[in-house]
Amino acid sequence: MGIAKFTKTLLFLSSVFFMGNGVVSADTQTGGFSNATGSNQNAVIVKNLDQLKNAFNSNQHHIIISGNIYGGNKPVTFTFADKKWDNTTIEGQAGTGPTLVNIQLKFDGEMLPANQNISNIVVKNIAFKGNISDLQKLTGNDIQPGGSGVNYEGVSLRRINNAWIYNNDFHDMSDDLFSVSLQSDNVTISNNHFWFSNEWLNMNPNPNWNWIGDWHDLATERLTMVVGANGSDSYVQGGHKMHVTLHDNWFGPNIKGRPLLRGYVHAYNNYFDNSSQPTGNNHAGFSQQQYNALQIGSGSYILSENNYFYRTNNSHLVGLDKKGDAYKFLERNNVYNQVTGTNAQSNANPSDFNLPYHYNTLNGSNIEKQVIDHAGPFK
Incomplete structure (x- = not known):
């Protein structure tokens, strides 16, 4: 990591103070609901797929990714599925271009007893990307529900408590790039870059896949x-869990839609970048236009503040699973620059949101610059 970037990032993170339930020390401030520290074990450095598999199979809790690791011509998933994976850190080695290609990290506590989860997870400083030519060639069960292609994300958190995902790059994957689900709680997602390449946008051939029966x-x-x-x-509806903070993330370019938020979500200092403004139809004849930037989902409490929306379409859009589903939404101090479509109206009050941490907000065009400067892996 370059000294200048390292220093800027630490200063940026240290400007936030976490308070409330479980006051944390300066080195664990995340600017959000999480206070995760990850592993305190000795680290193992992995440089290829076999070494990564060996580290996983030997239950190494602190794994450092060095360089580019290719998962093969079908996406491969590493599933961290029980309590032995509490207190885990997966991170990239700065200066090596740490990249996981066709590889998903899935932290999945869904098979644990109802009162248990996997806790204290840190994932940082890694580029997650799909290999487009590999994905285009998938067939059969791989492109239908349950298949390796349609379930391919960078990181998936399923019934996880206390996770910090930061300074990563996620692009060109065939499901959502990232997800938090199954009553996960206390998650901070910060300083990441989520985007799709022009090669993905304009892919040809552009095959048909079946994600959920469609x-x-x-x-x-x-x-x-x-x-x-x-x-x-x-x-x-899910037991008042799903407390998630999204801050200082760069969403775009070439995003079709989402994040889709059904949790208790505080989104601040994010840059929603639709600078490419895709138009027209792709090679399969479907519209390339963005349908939304941020979606307010069923059962959510969403506080959206001091975000920068640039050329976005339907910047905040209410999209419910069933008509009449409850939600609360409050937006304040956001910047809208050359946006199109509509923007959802607030239906909540500041008193509806009780945040157990202090945080610093950015303002105006400074949001865009600061987010871009600090998003993604360290150099």
Whole structure:
């Protein structure tokens, strides 16, 4: 990591003070609901897929990714599925271009007893990307529900408590780039870059896949993130969990839609970048236009403040699983520059949101510059 970038990032993070339930020390401030520190074990450095598999199979809790690791011509998933994975850090080694290609990290506590989860997870400083030519060649079960292609994300958090995902790059994957679901709680997602390349946008051939019983083209699947799998897995209906903070993330360019938020979500200092403004139809004949930037989902409490929306379409859009589903939404101090479509109206009051931490907000065009300067892996 360059000294200048390292210093800027530490100063940026240290300007936020976490308070409330579980006051944390300066080195664990995340600017949000999480106070995760990850592993305190000795680290193991991995440089290829076999070494990564060996580290995973030997239950290494602190894994450092060095250089580019290719998962193969089908996406491969590493599933961290029980309590032995509490207190885990997966991070990239600065200066090596740490990249996981066709590889998903899935932290999944759904098979644990109902009162248990996997806790204290840190993922940082890694580029997650799909290999487009590999994905275009997938067939059969791989492109239908449950298949390796249609479930391919960078990081998935399922019934996880206390996770910090920061300074990563997520692009060109065939499901959402990232997800938080199954009553996960206390998650901070900060200083990441979520985007799709022009190669993805204009892919040819552009095959049809079946994600949830509905066949459509792969290039249109340009979705960033989901928080809450459905209405029953929301803050309101799911036991008042799903506390998630999104701050200082760079969403775009070439995003079709989302994040779709069904949790208790505080989104601040994010840059929603639709500078490319895709128009027209892709090679399968489907519209390339963005349908929304941020989606307010069923059972959510959403506080959106001091974000920068640039050329976005439908900057905040209410999209519910069922008509009449409850939600609360408050927006304040956001910047809208050359936006199109509509923008949802607030229906909540500041008193509806009780945040157990202090945070510093950015203002005006400074949001764009600061977010871009600090988003993604360290150099």
